[in-house]
Amino acid sequence: MDGVTDTGPAVVFERVNRHFGAYHALRDIDLTVARGEKIVVCGPSGSGKSTLIRCINHLVAPQSGRLAVCGIAARDGRDAVRRIRDRVGMCFQHFNLYPHLSVLDNCTLSPVHTYRVPRAKARATALEYLARVGMEDQAGKYPAQLSGGQQQRAAIARSLCMKPQIMLFDEPTSALDPESVGEVLGVMADLSQAGMTMIVVTHEMGFAREVADRIVFMDAGRIVEIAPPDDFFDNPQHERSRRFLERVAPQRATAQAQERT
Amino acid sequence: MLDLWLNYRGLWLEGLVTTASLTGLAIVFGFFLALPIGVLRAKSTGLGGWLALGYVNVFRGMPLLVQLFLVYYGLGQFNSELRAIGLWWIFRDAWYCGLLALTLNTAAYQAEIIRGSLQTIPASVYETNAALNLTRWTAFRRVLLPIAFAKALPAIGNEFILLLKATSLVAIITVFDLMGQARYIFSETLDLRVYYIAAVHYLLLVLAIEWALRRIERRFAWMA
Numbered sequence: 377m378d379g380v381t382d383t384g385p386a387v388v389f390e391r392v393n394r395h396f397g398a399y400h401a402l403r404d405i406d407l408t409v410a411r412g413e414k415i416v417v418c419g420p421s422g423s424g425k426s427t428l429i430r431c432i433n434h435l436v437a438p439q440s441g442r443l444a445v446c447g448i449a450a451r452d453g454r455d456a457v458r459r460i461r462d463r464v465g466m467c468f469q470h471f472n473l474y475p476h477l478s479v480l481d482n483c484t485l486s487p488v489h490t491y492r493v494p495r496a497k498a499r500a501t502a503l504e505y506l507a508r509v510g511m512e513d514q515a516g517k518y519p520a521q522l523s524g525g526q527q528q529r530a531a532i533a534r535s536l537c538m539k540p541q542i543m544l545f546d547e548p549t550s551a552l553d554p555e556s557v558g559e560v561l562g563v564m565a566d567l568s569q570a571g572m573t574m575i576v577v578t579h580e581m582g583f584a585r586e587v588a589d590r591i592v593f594m595d596a597g598r599i600v601e602i603a604p605p606d607d608f609f610d611n612p613q614h615e616r617s618r619r620f621l622e623r624v625a626p627q628r629a630t631a632q633a634q635e636r637t
Numbered sequence: 638m639l640d641l642w643l644n645y646r647g648l649w650l651e652g653l654v655t656t657a658s659l660t661g662l663a664i665v666f667g668f669f670l671a672l673p674i675g676v677l678r679a680k681s682t683g684l685g686g687w688l689a690l691g692y693v694n695v696f697r698g699m700p701l702l703v704q705l706f707l708v709y710y711g712l713g714q715f716n717s718e719l720r721a722i723g724l725w726w727i728f729r730d731a732w733y734c735g736l737l738a739l740t741l742n743t744a745a746y747q748a749e750i751i752r753g754s755l756q757t758i759p760a761s762v763y764e765t766n767a768a769l770n771l772t773r774w775t776a777f778r779r780v781l782l783p784i785a786f787a788k789a790l791p792a793i794g795n796e797f798i799l800l801l802k803a804t805s806l807v808a809i810i811t812v813f814d815l816m817g818q819a820r821y822i823f824s825e826t827l828d829l830r831v832y833y834i835a836a837v838h839y840l841l842l843v844l845a846i847e848w849a850l851r852r853i854e855r856r857f858a859w860m861a
């Protein structure tokens with residue numbers, strides 16, 4: 377919206393650290409995400425995946441190191457966090473739709489009240505994005521009337537209504553039944569086709585292999601390995617990654633083990 | 638029993654209107670007074686929070702009857718000062734005094750209800766507000782308040798019913814509400830059945846409040 381930051385990397389972490397009390401949740405994170413790049417973050421529970429992506433829109437503030445999002449660091453002035461959040465959409469594991477608002481009102485709340493978009497225009501935009509996620513005929517419903525997959529698609533549309541340059545997803549399909557998982561992953565794949573910069577925490581290894589440009593594997597607050605999906609899945613460099621893959625995709629691991637023998 | 642009602646129906650209806658209007662106005666004024674106090678209780682750790690806590694403790698810590706006496710008789714002693722600042726019309730009139738004391742009292746209870754429901758709003762809602770870049774005001778007005786209100790509704794409804802019955806105390810400071818009229822009619826007839834008639838009026842008012850609450854709660858069905 378201020379134009380100066382539309383080139384250059386989308387996200388740059390340099391030696392970023394974060395503690396929660398005595399617990400060291402992020403250790404010396406270094407990561408650069410290019411414009412239009414799709415990153416899948418994976419790793420065992422508690423490894424810091426959520427903390428990592430929440431740093432990007434400052435739901436968690438990094439404590440040391442440098443973190444720039446679209447060229448903006450949080451220290452760049454009083455409204456820097458606000459300007460970063462203008463550019464970053466986020467989808468949560470539990471969708472976090474506002475229960476008291478219809479799908480359409482969920483989508484227009486921030487555009488109308490934060491960005492002062494005229495209501496009619498905000499509605500038109502919202503319906504456009506709802507159509508893109510296949511939810512245009514559910515616009516008048518309340519979240520409680522929708523399935524999990526529909527709620528997550530509505531939440532994606534709500535984020536898109538803010539015209540973000542980067543989309544963050546924190547386990548967007550973990551709370552869904554198997555049928556809904558497919559419909560949400562489909563929407564995300566479409567979004568990636570359209571060129572969106574995406575950073576996705578997920579255990580959906582099929583999606584990771586299809587869509588990701590790079591996989592970031594985390595363990596105990598550290599980035600252990602960054603690799604293109606084919607390398608990561610077929611030839612993980614680290615013992616930890618290998619053990620992790622055996623657990624999340626045992627059939628694949630055994631298949632490889634058989635190939636090797 | 639019906640004759641007892643019919644013979645005095647003008648007084649009964651006056652009493653009914655007085656009770657209903659005292660309750661209704663105290664609820665509404667009390668709610669708007671409770672809103673900032675409840676928000677301060679939930680959010681402020683500084684002076685505002687302490688003042689709000691002080692308010693709640695004072696007005697919950699005393700019997701309503703004592704508050705009615707303090708407002709009507711206690712402040713009534715300062716009549717020359719109150720005249721000077723142009724507030725005598727409130728403290729001269731038992732009905733206004735009753736309304737004031739009821740409002741101050743219910744505000745303390747409603748403030749605690751509002752604080753409680755604000756504090757049960759999960760962190761994920763605040764995160765969503767932040768991620769969507771909502772301004773503080775929009776987040777409060779459009780998200781936190783409606784959710785808190787829906788959560789508070791059963792407790793607030795309960796408070797309304799308690800308040801309705803508590804208004805009967807204003808009869809003691811000479812207001813002719815339902816109870817005041819009942820006492821008057823009893824003094825005329827010396828017939829104890831007048832209190833049954835008063836009781837039925839209160840019961841009908843409670844049923845009306847419950848009916849209204851159910852209608853409102855239905856509009857908040859999304860909360861479940």
Ligand SMILES: Nc1ncnc2c1ncn2[C@@H]1O[C@H](COP(=O)(O)OP(=O)(O)OP(=O)(O)O)[C@@H](O)[C@H]1O
Pocket residue numbers: 396399401419420421422423424425426427428
């Ligand atoms: N707000 C917080 N306060 C205290 N500790 C926290 C907080 N947020 C995260 N942690 C801790 O930091 C560690 C990393 O948490 P994080 O949520 O980033 O893990 P994760 O990789 O997303 O795990 P999961 O797969 O279970 O979601 C955990 O041990 C967690 O307990």
Ligand SMILES: [Mg+2]
Pocket residue numbers: 425426427546547
């Ligand atoms: Mg997580």
